[in-house]
Amino acid sequence: MKVSAQEADSAYRTKNQFVPYPVVGNAPxxxxxxxxxxxxxxxxxxxxRETRNSFIYSFNMxxxxxxxxxxxxxxxxLPKxxxxxxANGIYTDYPLFFYGVGSDTKQSDEDLITSKRFKILTVAKHKIIKDLYAGVGLWVQNDNFSAADSTGIFNTGDYYGKQGGNSMLIGFGGAFDNRDYENSTTTGSYFSLLEWISLGINNYKFHVFNLDARHFFRFDATKCAGIQFVYQTAQGSATPFYYLPFIGGDQILRGYYVGRYRDQHMLATQAEFRYRPWGKQKDHGWFSLSRLSLAGFAGTGMVFSNGEFNFSNLKPNYGGGFRYMFEPTARMILRFDYGVGSKNPGEKRSTGFYISLNEAF
Structure with a gap:
């Protein structure tokens, strides 16, 4: 039985989707x-088959x-x-815990500060040849910080940029990308180099360099694994503390509070195994078991200042979670992860629970 080209193409046609969801939580x-x-x-x-999916995501709390x-x-x-x-835009008038700078910050120094931040970061990438892109970017940010405790480490410590203010950076770089999917990748590689240079507003003179390397292996239709290596550094005579690379959060070393450790350099590596137990079943819509998957991950990483690289500063993490694929063609997912980090002497073990859009990497 022959299938016309028009019929074959129609099998790949997709529909736009709008998915709202509530946000409810509690934190001290x-x-x-x-x-x-x-x-x-x-x-x-x-x-x-020709063009990856596009998306717009909004989170408001x-x-x-x-x-x-x-x-x-x-x-x-854009086509092909x-x-x-x-683009990433965020406005916050939100509290966060600050622990200082370095790889040996203490839980006892935890200081609650309020961060009022407006940030827009945009990047445009153009395909040069197959799978190879060159890009430019613009990063605009305004920050204001305050801490109620006059004796806390934020008010008493010497952290450059505590006054906040405006900053602007331009970026340039390139990427190699032959992943089968941008979201929830199962096979292929991604390698990105990106340099951001401050324009000197508020006398902030620094640059930020990012390297992100990933590779994915597919074992069969239901199992795959990925590995990632990340290196970031912020250098310059006048680098605000909030531009220093850090570990923690829902992407790099899940299980540590976002910004728990920060310094001039950050490097991390992590691996993840992903399993869709019912991945071979036919999709029947929103409540299909084929849309559920499980994941386990482990990694290690550290931050360090210039000239102070030491393997003893490596901090491990491990954990797992599950995902719901709400758009199978584009492989868009909602991710639920629980991560576990290290336990410093005299402190509770570091842990974190995350609800996020798409995979950590």
Whole structure:
């Protein structure tokens, strides 16, 4: 039986999707948290064999202590992936814990500070040859920090850039990308180099360098594994503390509080195994078991200042979680992870629970 080209193409046609979801939580620094998120996925070219999916993601949250956070993230792929435009925007009036700078910061020094931040980061990448991209970017940010405890480490410590203010950076770099999917990759490689240079506003004179290398292996239709190596550094005579690389959060070394350790250099490596137990079953819509997957991960990393690299500073992490694939064609997922980090003498073990869009890497 012959199938016409038009019929074959129609099998790959996709529909745009809008997925809202509630946000509810609680934390000591905020009290009760509530809000909503929404994800809109679409294709500039509706044949996913030629063009990757695009998406716009928004996350908005308020707290019982009258704090707020608004975030928007977008990635747009033009036909045949010739251009990719990404943008991240965030406004926060939100508390966070600050522990100082270095690889040996103490839990006892934990200082609650309020961060009022407005940030926009955009990158445009153009395909030069197959799988190879060159790009430029613009990073604009305004920061204001305050701490109620006059005796805490933030007010008493010598951290450059405590006054906050405006900053602007321009970026340039390149990437190799032959992954089968940008979201929830199963096979292929990604290698990115990106340099950001401050324009000297507020006399902030520094540059930030990022290296991100990933490779994925597919064992069969239900199992795959990935490994990532990340290196970041911030250098310059006047580098604000909040631009220093850090570990922690929902992407790099899950299990550590975001920014728990920060310094001039950060390097980390992590591996993850992903398993879709019912991946071979036919998809029947929103409640299909084929859309669920499990993951386990482990890694290690550290931060260090210039000339002070030491393997003894490596900090391990491990954990696992599950994912729900709400858009199978584009492989867009909601991710639920629990990570475990190290236990310093006299402190509780570091742990973290995360709900995020798409995989950590």
């Amino acid at each position: 620094e905020t009290g009760f948290q509530f809000g909503f998120g929404a994800i809109y996925t679409f294709f500039i070219n509706h044949d996913p 308020w707290t019982a202590k009258q704090q707020q956070q608004y975030a928007v993230q977008a990635s747009v792929w 992936n010739i251009w990719n435009f990404t």
